[in-house]
């Protein structure tokens with residue numbers, strides 16, 4: 001596939017920018033007109049590495065001393081803390097199988113369910129991450145300067161992970177018979193990502209969006225949403241030139257996605273009071289110089305809290321496996337090398353490998369009973385994440401424990417401890433007694449806790465694992481809101497009073513949610529007939 005770094009931002013400096021009023025949207029939409037092929041940046045096809053002009057670097061939110069020195073002793077301690085079978089491993093009873101891990105409450109006593117979040121929140125969160133950050137450069141466990149480390153994604157919520165270089169920069173992503181629409185293939189029953197016919201590698205803007213079936217399904221839904229948006233625009237504006245229809249459809253897609261981020265995803269993981277405070281009283285800790293947005297490394301670590309929401313197993317769909325439900329572990333070594341793996345990893349095509357979204361989001365009515373919960377945000381993490389398939393790791397190199405990687409990355413970035421950041425924020429930090437379990441790994445971790453562990457423990461102790469605690473919530477809310485405010489093309493900047501324009505489940509524009517997004521994409525349970 002094309003290099004994942006090739007992408008193009010539909011930004012003001014590369015497009016000619018007349019403004020148009022599209023009255024039937026009931027709102028003012030400023031649309032940039034692309035002249036495909038004219039922009040030097042548009043031809044990203046042969047660009048092997050990220051273009052710094054389009055992406056940017058990581059940076060810091062806090063300039064505080066690191067939690068620990070980058071010594072072998074500290075690396076060893078972090079490896080022990082995040083090891084398989086260690087204190088972060090839920091030690092899920094994998095032998096019980098994927099069905100029992102969902103249906104038997106006794107198997108969720110330690111790895112607790114989150115009754116306030118459905119299972120899809122995890123994959124929406126992962127998808128959003130892949131739109132913001134991609135670190136292909138830093139050295140695991142060895143100090144690396146954020147400012148000289150490229151972020152291979154544009155940091156904004158602009159779906160560069162989906163659109164890449166657009167029809168001219170990455171024509172392989174688009175349908176040759178209608179090049180302003182994405183190519184979408186079939187897995188045998190329902191949609192699938194376009195894939196290389198030989199090795200089944202997905203041909204998409206970011207390879208990580210084929211890491212598991214759920215994120216692949218979400219990516220496919222975004223492709224379909226855009227395609228339906230093109231149909232919608234063409235119906236509304238008969239005879240509209242393709243370039244304009246593409247840009248309008250793209251903006252329609254991005255703005256509805258941004259709405260979901262601010263009004264649905266963020267309130268799931270951050271207390272609404274913190275979001276409201278950031279929106280009303282401003283950002284105190286994420287204030288990029290000259291308003292040049294970047295991803296702070298403190299956020300890049302904090303936002304990995306989502307790893308703790310992952311379940312050991314899922315029901316991918318209800319009737320896709322020869323009429324039966326398709327249950328699988330998120331990852332299972334038994335799936336390695338199989339054309340139709342037993343687990344829910346990505347990178348494969350078969351008729352049963354599609355997502356029945358009613359398990360993941362609550363579509364209301366009779367479908368509500370099908371929605372399954374997420375796991376809580378706490379220091380107890382599902383066992384399959386301690387042995388990732390190496391194919392899910394960007395450079396294919398061990399360690400394969402995701403927790404070890406997250407912890408070592410705190411050393412990479414020389415991050416301050418959670419306690420130091422709490423102090424800087426004027427928040428009472430977790431006490432030594434609350435972190436006493438870390439004494440066995442390295443006594444200093446009790447008072448100078450690696451940020452990743454601190455964020456999970458804080459969520460667990462302060463919010464019962466239902467959402468992030470005060471430090472984590474503040475970091476995530478400030479960066480999310482900041483990215484929307486600093487993006488010259490977001491609806492928050494261009495038209496702050498914009499409301500969604502596509503149909504919603506209850507008929508009011510404000511209530512546009514992911515279920516409405518999936519419905520417009522045509523992948524909802526009613527459209528599937530199952």
Ligand code: HEM
Nearest residue numbers: 122125126129133134135300303304306307392393405409
């Ligand atoms: C099955 C689900 C997931 C898997 C297998 C997975 C796997 C990974 C892997 C292998 C990395 C690279 C680790 C490293 O080398 O430092 C990573 C990074 C990351 N993950 Fe996940 N992840 C999952 C879900 C999530 C979720 C739900 C979120 C957030 C809600 C998330 C947020 C992040 C972030 C912020 C990074 C750093 C990205 C970067 O800048 O490169 N992940 N994940």
